[in-house]
Amino acid sequence: xxxxxxxxxxxxxxxxxxxxxxxxxxxxxxxxxxxxxxxxxxxxxxxxxxxxxxxxxxxxxxxxxxxxxxxxxxxxxxxxxxxxxxxxxxxxxxxxxxxxxxxxxxxxxxxxxxxxxxxxxxxxxxxxx
Numbered sequence: 001x002x003x004x005x006x007x008x009x010x011x012x013x014x015x016x017x018x019x020x021x022x023x024x025x026x027x028x029x030x031x032x033x034x035x036x037x038x039x040x041x042x043x044x045x046x047x048x049x050x051x052x053x054x055x056x057x058x059x060x061x062x063x064x065x066x067x068x069x070x071x072x073x074x075x076x077x078x079x080x081x082x083x084x085x086x087x088x089x090x091x092x093x094x095x096x097x098x099x100x101x102x103x104x105x106x107x108x109x110x111x112x113x114x115x116x117x118x119x120x121x122x123x124x125x126x127x128x129x
Contacts, residue, residue, distance in 0.1 A: 024118075024122040024125065024126075030063050031111060032115065034060050034064060034111040034115075037059040038056070038057075038104055038108045040056045041057045041060065042101050045099050053099055057104070060107070060111075088107055091107050092104075
């Protein structure tokens with residue numbers, strides 16, 4: 001019997017979770033990723049791991065760009081979110097240039113607030129179904 005690679009099994013499980021998630025759950029997963037990578041960028045700066053910080057900031061930017069690209073621009077809420085995502089993206093660029101933890105903390109606060117708001121809205125829609 002072949003030995004299973006635990007990492008590959010975990011990856012397979014995570015990929016299945018993403019592929020089977022509804023849009024609301026997927027958005028929550030993306031916000032979780034953005035907050036996680038921002039925290040890791042802050043940690044990396046604290047530990048003088050500049051290349052790691054750079055890579056984590058880029059991962060956060062990728063998530064923010066993806067979220068912005070999925071917006072339906074036909075309503076006011078989406079326009080407001082587009083503005084917030086644009087601001088976060090600019091702040092991430094600033095943080096990456098200067099490896100600035102204060103800016104990353106600001107981004108973390110914003111993405112955490114967005115995640116919490118989205119989670120609350122997601123739970124509310126689940127209750128009404």
